[in-house]
Amino acid sequence: MQPPKHILPVIVVAQFFCTSLWFAGNGVLVSLIGHFNLGVNSFGNITSAVQFGFIMGTLLFAVLTLTDRFSPSKVFLWCAILGACFNLGIVWEGNNWTSILIFRFMTGFFLAGIYPVGMKIAADYFDKGLGKSLGYLVGALVLGTALPHFLKWLTALFLWQYVIYATSALAFFGGLLMVLLVPNGPYRKPSQHIDFTAFFSIFKKKDFRAAAFGYFGHMWELYTFWTFVPALLALHAEQQGHNLFRVSFWSFWVIAIGGxxxxxxxxxxxxxxxxxxxxxxxxxxxxxxxxxxxxxxxxTTPVFTLFLLFWGIVVIADSPLFSTLVAQSAPPELKGTALTIVNCIGFAITIISIQLMITLQGTNYSFWPFLLLALGPLFGLIALLKKP
Structure with missing residues (x-):
């Protein structure tokens, strides 16, 4: 059965708009630190707050099997609205370090009803060619993640608050697009009850376990790389004496090219x-x-930037493929829960990786700690070798 032609473009656009919430805090981080007198460790901690919120959200969604029991488009809409509202919270003038972390945590929490749910909706429409469809979808996630860096580059003309206003407005509109134009898909098999054992029992399947472990290795590297792209560019430019290097501009492209x-x-x-x-x-x-x-x-700095652009390509290109392997090896009635579980654990791994990198870097940034990111791809490759 061929789905209507508008389905995939709408899912992709909605995902792009809503995932712009993810790195909105990072995109305006320098302005945020100056405006609210935050500490120098804010860089990684704000990212980790979003990740931790996403983990708790996906954990709750998976345990309650929400995406398999309720209309995924409606779940997407409400999470987009609530995520947009909490994203707006960081422009509040009464903010302090704690309140900003809470707002970013809650933004991440409701992203749990956006990213994996978007993949679930795509899987409900596309049985054949799922990898290609999820490629577009994760590509939208990548562009949405990179967008705040691009908007930050434009803050030479606009106040940093406009980045937050823009990303929240996009998320709200993306949620409306999904619920109005994308009904439940033909391959959706709703679960009729809460299954508290699904979180654990699903890993008994060997092929599912191999796909999930491959994804976990991929995640060890991915978000730490994305988080530290501005630092990598700034550090190399400083070493080369390029003080006018446009870090936000090139950070956008290093991440966005992955789309x-x-x-x-x-x-x-x-x-x-x-x-x-x-x-x-x-x-x-x-x-x-x-x-x-x-x-x-x-x-040289241009060559190093090209290297990071290549890294930005290969670091994310496998992500939709792992999601495809996960979806294809999961029971049909638990497909949404399976994707949510794997996202939950994968993003928990990103917190460990990011915090480890922050600890190793300390106050004097170096390129050598990034060698440890190779442990993730190694683990993932070993897991894939065990997959039938």
């Missing part, structure tokens, strides 16, 4: 196989982790 990579990866997987394509991208991103200290020593 195109996700789409191309979906098409490549149709020809070469999902598992094989995911393995190749995971291997290449692991190589980037190992090469970054060496490249930083000998490359």
């Amino acid at each position: 195109l990579a996700c789409i191309l990866g979906g098409y490549i997987a149709q020809r070469n196989g999902t598992k094989r394509t995911a393995s190749i991208f995971l291997f290449l991103s692991g190589c980037c982790c190992l090469l970054v200290p060496l490249v930083s020593l000998y490359a």
Whole structure:
């Protein structure tokens, strides 16, 4: 059964609009620190607050099997509205360090009803060619994640608060698009009751476990890389004496280029196989982790920026492929819960990785700690070897 032609574009646009909430705090971080007199450790902690909120949200959604019991489009709408409202909270003039973390935590909490639910909606419409469809969807996530950096680059003309206003407005509109234009899909098999055991029993399937573990290795690297892209660019530019280097502009492109990579990866997987394509991208991103200290020593800033652009491609291109493997190996009536569970654990891993990097970096930033990010791709590759 061929779904209506408007379904995939609407899902992609809605996902793009709503996931712009994710890094909205990071995009205006420098202005945020100055405006509210925050500490220098705000960089990683604000990201971790969103991640932790997302983890708690996905945990609750998975335990209650919400995305399989209720209309996913309606879940998406309400989470988009609430996420947009909490995102707006950080422009409140009475904010302090604690309130900002709470607002970012709650934004992350409701993103749990956006990102995995968007993939669930796509899986309900696309049985064949799911990898290609999720490639577009994760590509939208990547662009939404990168958007605040681009908007921050425009704050030479606009106040930083406008970045927050814009991302919240986009999220609200994205939620409306989803609920108005994307009804329940033909492949949706709703669960009739709460299954508290689903969180654990689903991992008994060997092929599901292998796909999930591959995703976990991928996540160890991904969000830590995205979080520290501005720091990597700024550190290398400083070493080369390029004080006018446009860090926010290039941070946007290093992250955003991954959106195109996700789409191309979906098409490549149709020809070469999902598992094989995911393995190749995971291997290449692991190589980037190992090469970054060496490249930083000998490359000029333009060459180093090209290296980061390549890393931005391979670090995310396997993400929709892992989600495809997870969805295909999960029981149909628990497909949404399975995607939510895997997202929950994967993003918990990102907090450990980000906080480890913050600890290792201390006050003097260096490229050498990024070698540890290669442990994730290594773990993921070993897991994929065990998948039938």
